[in-house]
Amino acid sequence: MKYNSVLFFCLFFVLSMTAQNRSEAIALKDILQTIEKQHLIYFNYIDNEIVELKIIPPKKSLSLNKKISYLEKKTNLFFKNIDNKFITIFSDNRDDTKNICGYVYSKEDNSPLENVNIKFEDGFSTSTNIKGYFELKKEKSTDLLISNIGYTTEKISVSDLQNKNCLKIFIEVEISELNNIIANQLLTSGISKKINGTFEIKPKKLGILPGLIEADVLQTMLQIPGIYSADESISSINVRGGTHDQNLFLWNGIKMYQTGHFFGLISAFNPNLAHTISIIKNGTSAFYGEGVSSVVDISSNTNNFKKNSFSAGINMIDADVYSKFKISKKSFVEISGRKSITDLVKTPTYKEYYNKAFQNTSITNFYNNQNIDYLGDEKFNFYDITAKYSQQIGQKNHFILDFITINDQLKIFQTTNISSQIQSENNILNQKNYGSNLSWMRHWNTKNSSHLNVYTSSYVLNAEKDQIQDNQIVKQKNEVLDNGLKLENSHAINSNFTLKNGYQFNEIATINSDEVNSPIFYRRIKEVLRIHALIVEAKYNDTISKIYFNAGLRLNYIEQFKKKLLEPRLQFNYAITKYFNLEVLGEFKSQNSYQVIDLQNDYFGIEKRRWILANNTTIPIQRSKQASISLFYNKNNWLFTIDNFYKKVTGINSSSQEFQNQLEFVKTNGDYKVLGIEMLVQKKINHFITWLSYTYNTNNYHFPNLEQPVFPNNFKLDHIISWAGIYDRKNLKIALGSKWYSGKPATTPMSSSINYSNFSDPKIDYNTPNNTILDDFFQVNFSTTYKWESLDHIQYKLGFSLLNILNRKNEINEYYRINTVTNSIEDVKTFSLRRTPNLSFRITY
Template identity: 65%
Template sequence: MFFLKRICILLFFFFFVLSINAQDKNKTIPLKKIFQNIEKQHHVIFNYIDVEIEKIILLPPKNNLSLNEKIKYLQKKTNLSFDTINNQFITVFDKKKPELIKICGYVFNKNEKTPLENANIHFNNGNNTITDKNGYFELQKQNSNEIAISYIGFATQKIIVKENQFKDCITVYLEQDMAVLENIITNHYLTSGIAKKTDGAFEIKPKKLGILPGLIEADVLQAMQQIPGINSADESVASINVRGGTHDQNLFLWNGIKMYQTGHFFGLISAFNPNLAHTVSIYKNGSSPFYGESVSSVVDISSNSNDFEKNNFSAGINMINADVYSKFKISNNGFIEISARRSITDWVQTPTYKNYFNKAFQNTTIINETNSKNTNYSDDSSFFFYDATLKYSQKIGQKDHLILDFIIINDKINVLQSNSVNNLIQSEKNTLYQNNFGGSLSWKRFWNKTNRSTINIYSSLYELEAQQNKIEANQTVKQENEVLDTGIKIENFHKINSKFSFRNGYQFNEISTINLDEVNNPQFYRKNKNVLRNHAFIMEGKFNDSISRLNINSGLRLNYIEQFNKYIFEPRLQFNYGITSNLNFEILGEVKSQNSFQIIDLQKDYLGIEKRRWILANNTTIPIQRSKQVAVSFSYTKNNWLLSVENFYKKVTGINSSGQGFQNQLEFIKINGEYTVVGTEIVLQKKVNHFISWISYTYNDNNYYFPKFVVPVFSNNFELDHVVSWAGIYEKENLKLALGSKWYSGRPRTSLQSDELDISNPIIDYNSPNENHLKSFLQFNFSTTYKWKDTKETQYRIGFSVLNLLNKKNEINEFYRVNTVLNTSEKVKTFALQRTPNISFRVNF
């Protein structure tokens, strides 16, 4: 009996489970879900109109049925029509509705005559499909005869299909698009408007630039210092050091014109109007062979725009300068663009100006090392600067484009100094002028869809003139430095196919420098003029495969210097491979050379402020500078996270000690040497909605090697062993806020063995060069901007920033010099900016 009960219970549960399974199997589901299940099982694609099937619910066909059996089942149950194309695409439509006309066709690459798979085909009403591996498509016509065919890397083509063409398939040939795709690793690097590209460049769009700590305007040279490996240890944009190099080793181009002056107010303000530039490309390594004459970075500033937009006018003012900008059409295909900026410092002395002025002239108060007495100077000074640009752009027909550019940068200062020493009054009147004029004429010719040529003729004139009048001594000292750089560059671009392109070209430039020294009492006159002419033959090939995520740019620049009868080969490489969609691997390498650079004859030249002079190599006592660089990096991006790690090696030979800014026992010695840098740069960044935060770390081991010096190897003057930057940025609609900090270990310094001087031979007794370091640097910066529009669509923007928010006294330089009056050694300390506020206001019509 017990056994029979157990059997009955088991049978009950068995039939109960069967009943449940039967109910599950008989469960109805939406037709769209059935289509999705069939697509996964049989690897087909259903094309249908949602509104025709969204209300249909039925029992799914059995899984063990074939595809054709399932289609027949669905036809019977739904009364829909199913048309199968190439055993892959199944078109579904309501057969009760009027019969729809079908359009079929093939899409091919026009140059290679090969089919294009996955090309997009769509009507204006939204009905669309894609081509198969044979380039074939089939689509139902609905209330429109116009279809658009598009494919990545090719120009979109629109076709009106005539009624008599519906019976036969059409053939479409797409032409490759000349516009090169923007290959971006990340398009929100540090802030909006900065992108890291697959060719190793950092691209800044000033008009789209978000906000960075301490900046209320899109100052390019200030913004680039946020990028790891780019620093200015003395806070000057005229002393930007990229991976340990000096400022003059960077190539600054403005619309193809080499600029020899990059800063106003002795480097505290960028010389390039931030409201003008459209694109700025920065290469720390792996630059194109079309860039020459530098052994460090390249900063290519381009205000060229192909957009002939509506007329535009804007004006702005801050606590240092005021500016205006205007762009207006002169024809359907032509426009003129004008910008001008001028300091207001000779009209009103704002707190910002006073802090900048104190920073530039702070060494007029000198701390005596031996008795701590102060030697005070009184100053009566006037200072102003301005810059202006003019662009004329005109398209001629469909194939020609003519662009004319002019730029002028000007600084002027007058200083009257009086000094009281031992009750004797000594007075000096000093003047300094600094100018950079530039002009270029560019012509572009689009021969066809795959070939274009560019010819650029340019000239750049740099002038620096300083005059020092010692009134009591009736002595006038005059110094001049002039650089004239003229040249022509020819470039041809050839697009071989959708993946490979080739560029070749020729560049010629002539550089002349003049250096003059003149003294009236005692009489002295010296004037040196040097000229170098360089020919460069350039080749570059680019391979870009978006499917395999492989990008390779490789090129060669062959320089020939007439005066030296010397050839210099400069290979370049950019290799970028996407290991996965999130992980990227990059190798950059280059060999470069430079014939023009700056030296410092005496630290007191040019008022002790702008003391650098441009000279040319002579291939003997002043060699050509040459560099080798290689970098390997990984970057990972996912869920708005970015992690980038880059290791690099850099070696520069042919440097002269007089160009390195020594203020120790090497100050008056002119010897040649080299420096080597090994380092790592790391960036970690996260974006959450409207907030982005990042932290970066840079390590540098940077050493000189001067074989003819007693101590041949020692730390580079611009070595910053460790640099850490952090920022938190909030951007939502019209409000932007940024708070950030920068910390770095102190610069190298040279200490004294003894502070006592021999009166008969007052020479400072130093320890080994750069054997010590200054204290570490720490600074917090803040900035915010807000913009709004009125009813007439006029846009207003107000900004506020504070540099050195905590007002920390950071020492950025220290050296010693002899006081011949007191027969003592004097320690001179230079400090960073004090807490410096700034306010800006801008209106855009």
């Protein structure tokens, strides 16, 4: 009996232990994921070979090698360790000695490439996973081909496959694409110069630039030689001496009339959309109208859709979200939104931006800029939203519907007590731009295609000032409604020659209204123009003779004026040698809508410009002609460019040039001429890029009806020098740079005394217009970003920037006014941003 009891106890113990061990066994896949997180390595395996395996996990305290040995014993699988980073798992049945494995990386940034096609000639094929890894059964006699869209096809001989270790394969960007690029990785990765003279920016591939932690569309273009902002505002971008309104801004085919948030300090275009930015300073395609200075064409259209994605980010000014997801096999939706966080927290970045944007306006000069204390309740916010619906119908038709809205709102209530009397103002300023576009693309056959755009754009600038104690309300409003249609047909005659033709129609209406309740005043001016354009363009691109030639002709017809304007365009590029290119560009262009300033304190002096239309008499059509000749040398990671240009713009009105001297209230027509040179020297050494750019130009007005008709342009900067040093390796990016330019022109008074020759209208006696220049501008900027990825493939990115590291007080504008309280001439100066930090964080998956 006792023996039976002992036997029963032992049997029970063994069964219990067996049951306990079985209960501790877990899926091998879960064990591998745990080891990946603990040791920061990756396992490569075929799911079918491990999906049914369950074992007791190894102790966490074991080393990686001991864990692998344990797993080999328990599973009868083979584990191959590669550089202590990747471990390949295979079974005895598969016999890994008869298979090859490898990793495919981009030669440009050493990043792994997913969905690369791997195949033997006339044999088996596979593709890489998200880690760039592949496995394939060996063939005896054929070579291995590695191909991917946008990259060169690599061939590996059979002899190279005898190596038992996994291959490491690096592939380059497709050479056929490079045929259309003469300067790749210009200034930083993601910026290139194309053979047609266009600068192309890919924000998703953009490296880093000094002072930028996000791919701000307009801040990025300011790094290109010949493009600058004389007053440090992206709502006032000057291209080769032109004004901001002389640039044509397009977003997915929609003409945009508002380009900045925070009244000029932040781009109004979300930098996180997967778009391409094309910047054209000269040699514009005939399919672009308007914009006598430049074209900035922003597109978020992509040719393919790989997978759903989502990202969200925040910095010290705004927060944003972005999402792109499939709704069927041939359609997707893309949505983005961005909003300021200023209504929640006033960060140091916001305070510096606020001081810069509103200095010397009626907001900060409350009651004639007197030294009095006042209380203010401010509410400022902005947002932008975009949406896209893309639908592929069959193999030949593609429809895209785009929508964008941009909105800035400022509300400020100010009050003070002067001589026991309360003085109060309530100010409201709204600026918004809505737009939508329907795009249809049709491929009739391999040689013929059509592209149709139908768009509408609406812009409103609305201001209201309520002087409570005087019961006076002042309202100002500027509206633009722009409806357009553009048809483009393309015909490939042969492999070298392409012929395009098309038609464009625009109906533009502007409304300007001013209203005062006491004394009663009301003015409303509405203008409408309808413009038709016929377009023809021929392109010849011969890679053998190394000649690229594109000539276009645009015929504009303006209904209201019954006026025809013929505008030829030219792009020519010749590869003198493999490393040396000659470029010639030329264009004639015209513009019918532009911005003017009636009074410097319009719209509180913040956004004082209003859009108007040409009337072909007192407000002429602006017309430009431009020519340039350039040389490019690119060899051994050295890049030299030199660009000589001539530009003349006629039909400008003095009210569009922001005069704040004796010409402030004068309205006369004239022109300006610019003659200049732009140079760039760049060197790339491994992961380090450094560049130095220099721009020189002469830029003078000619107003024939003035006493002194010729004098310097308000936006003239004689010399501009920029330098940057950029380190970009794997996940870490660092940029340090500086910019220096000679001061803007300014006009000084002849005397410190006020001219009272007319007591009802005292005035300041000035020297000749723009008789002097301001002090030089100098700024040093820094930025850095670091990104990492979790094992579940979620990407994180942290960024930090510091503008104006030296905290230099740069003067960017100066003018004079009469102070009616002190009866003296007051010198008013405007300064650039002081030292301004910014911090950002982004998550993407």
